Amino acid sequence: MPRVRHVVRALLDVLFPPTCAACGTYSQRSICPLCEAKLEAIGSTTCLCCGKPTLHRVGACRECRGRDFKFHAAAALWRYSGVARGVLKSLKYSNRRLIAHEIAARMAPLYARLGDCDIVTWVPMSKYKERRRGYNQSELLARSLADDLGLGAAPLLRKTRHTHDQNRLPGRERRKNNVGAFASVSSSSIAGMRVLLVDDIYTTGSTVADCAVALRKAKVAAVYVITAARTVKEA
Numbered sequence: 001m002p003r004v005r006h007v008v009r010a011l012l013d014v015l016f017p018p019t020c021a022a023c024g025t026y027s028q029r030s031i032c033p034l035c036e037a038k039l040e041a042i043g044s045t046t047c048l049c050c051g052k053p054t055l056h057r058v059g060a061c062r063e064c065r066g067r068d069f070k071f072h073a074a075a076a077l078w079r080y081s082g083v084a085r086g087v088l089k090s091l092k093y094s095n096r097r098l099i100a101h102e103i104a105a106r107m108a109p110l111y112a113r114l115g116d117c118d119i120v121t122w123v124p125m126s127k128y129k130e131r132r133r134g135y136n137q138s139e140l141l142a143r144s145l146a147d148d149l150g151l152g153a154a155p156l157l158r159k160t161r162h163t164h165d166q167n168r169l170p171g172r173e174r175r176k177n178n179v180g181a182f183a184s185v186s187s188s189s190i191a192g193m194r195v196l197l198v199d200d201i202y203t204t205g206s207t208v209a210d211c212a213v214a215l216r217k218a219k220v221a222a223v224y225v226i227t228a229a230r231t232v233k234e235a
């Protein structure tokens with residue numbers, strides 16, 4: 001049997017050569033070694049509140065001080081630049097489910113930096129957008145991550161209206177764009193739960209904050225945020 005599997009694998013490789021999710025060149029790994037070397041992982045020296053890389057570990061960075069974020073803490077795997085952008089783009093537009101597993105496996109150790117959670121959920125897309133794309137990339141990440149962590153995953157949020165893509169808006173517009181755009185699905189069943197909220201990219205934190213507000217309306221006990229990447233403004 002192993003030999004048959006080997007032949008099938010070789011045949012599949014010829015028909016559908018595996019490519020790197022970031023640069024598209026032939027690669028047996030979902031991220032080729034050249035791209036792998038360029039990925040910028042965010043270490044554990046961060047602001048404990050928003051997950052921004054800092055010189056020293058701080059409870060709240062300058063941006064977080066005095067700002068009510070609605071969620072307890074956030075952590076991100078990579079800086080959102082170069083290769084990470086390419087990987088997440090291919091997750092978003094090329095339906096690469098395998099890469100979702102790969103990214104989620106790398107996100108899993110970050111969970112230790114956050115508080116214990118009872119359930120995993122994700123930032124929802126509008127029904128229209130999800131139908132057009134066929135899937136929600138944050139749901140793929142969330143479900144894989146939940147498997148890795150041995151937790152359950154469920155859609156706890158829904159989008160109540162269409163919003164513009166956060167990444168294409170200037171900072172001021174982003175806050176207004178999402179306000180009131182999310183609602184929790186069922187309030188009675190999640191009261192008192194600690195929720196791990198998953199998204200692909202953390203930009204200003206306003207999307208996940210708005211989701212956290214909706215979850216807290218349903219009386220969840222805590223919301224922790226984990227994302228594959230995070231934009232980092234250079235000071």
Ligand SMILES: [Zn+2]
Nearest residue numbers: 020023032035
């Ligand atoms: Zn590559």
Ligand SMILES: [Zn+2]
Nearest residue numbers: 047050061064
């Ligand atoms: Zn911060």
